[in-house]
Amino acid sequence: MSGCASTLSFALQQPVPGVADIICIASGKGGVGKSTLTVNLAAALSCQGKVVGVLDADLYGPSVALLLGTDDGVETTPEGKAMPKQRHGIHSLSIGNLLAPEAGLVWKGPLIAQAMEQMVYDVAWPSLDILLIDMPPGTGDIPITLLERLPVTGAVVVSTPQRLAAVDAERAIALFHEYDVPVFGVVENMDGYVCPCCGKINRLFAGGIVEPLARKRHVAYFGSVPLDPAASAATDAGIPFLLRDPQSPSAKAIAEVADKMMASLRRERANPKIAEDA
């Protein structure tokens, strides 16, 4: 591995008490449906009996509070740790729970590191099988801070099938690899949508871009999740659509992604070296 990684000090890394595995969900480009995928993956894992947490690390555009329908305000334990929200069987914490949209906050670099650490370590997480981190778009301060500080088990990268998004997704994969974090797989999102009137599948983008990207970067392709216009209604109501309509094509595709992610996690757990080289 080149340049960047060798200069890092992994001695800084600190496990999060009670959390078995941390998986980052990242995209590079914004608006590709990463947060929606994150909460629905959490829902899928929770349906399988896993205890799941979601940390919204997208300080610039926190959506998890809205997506899970959790309310404002965070309670603290007597020790001063923040209590995660619990809804739909998912434990979560988002800056959206803490700040009104009018706050118009500009996060300067050093502030971010501090805020991020608080949101990870100063939280009374229950005993979690998996903590999913909804990463912000890009490869700036937040991902760097998280990757330097947290023992991340693996990552899943999301992209829409357009070149614009794939270029950024490739950068995200490169960033994880620089930090020696295995990318479990790449998910294609919003390839097309089903017309509710005539049932025809309409493509939204060029297509045929995400799977080749996975091949190029030697990571697994986790499949394609179609856009479900009805899901955006469920989303605005704060319910993961996987729970509202588990038989929809989108929900099934996400359940499949969850299975593949868990299989990768098991492989990584069984033999970190082999899984990484695979």
Added chain:
Amino acid sequence: MNVVTVEETVLAALKSVTLGPTGPDIVSSGLVYDVVATGPVVRVLLDPDKIPDNDAEGLGEFLAPMVEALPGVERVIVKPRPKSIISSDSPKVARFVLGVHSGKGGVGKSTLSANLAVALGLRELKVGMLDADVYGPSMPTLFGLSGRAEEVNGRIEPLQAHGVKVMSLGFLLPPEKALAWRGSLIDEGLPLLLSEVAWGDLDVLVVDLPPGASDVHLALAKHAHLSGVLTVTTPGNIALIDVKRGMEMFADLAVPCLGIVENMAAIACSTCGHSIPLFGQGGGQALADETGLPLLASIAFIPDLSLTGDAGVPYVIAAPDTASSKAIAALAGQLASRIPERVLA
């Protein structure tokens, strides 16, 4: 009829607060800079220079509950007045510098920026395009430019396509390289894309901003001499919350928001023509109503047009007769009228 606005109610209440038992009230002394109500949300803007002992926080804690108790007020935000941070050391590279911003990513901001820049160029304006989305530079793809920017006489030459001078970090580093930039690096690197690039004589510089509210935005507010920003949103709820956050940031920095553009408003089925809202609906207008800013354009999602973006030919050129292209052309017309007249030497 004598209608008392929420602002008047709040101002009247604030006038009852004085500095010390015999001092002037906080409004006439200029300590309260302004009161702005957007619906039931009231912002009390203070002038930090006039607050005794610099105790803005203490004053805020005192004023907030008082204002919140007034009729018609639901939420109060007490904060410093808008303050420009423009640095006089930085060159102004164009007569009009237009930031294109969105709170949330993936709303089509970059595609819109590229098309808008080309549409402005088609109006015979000299247009530059600065890709400030340092973590996800899209302009190389959108303009079909894959070369590297060369240095000529110590200045970086922007690349040119479709009548626009384009500069992007994408021209300075290979695509597979992760751009792991700490904020501190942004502060140093970003101004160079303005000062060290041979932009030449520009009427307009369109700046494609990254989503969110970060170091990049502060750096540009400081160095780019932004004349104003366009706010791009999709019509759904999720996008709107983030967008409001971004608008608040620019308001704090005294950068005017020129208006709202709603993108990906609806999509029509290619078989039956049935049109559905893809990402919710009505959000652009709701945001316009709430903020009092104009909704300048509402642009439908046309899947074929994303192909033109991937192919590096902006759709205002590739498909000028589509509704989207016409909407962008009209938007360019509105913006062109705001550009100050060229002063003839």
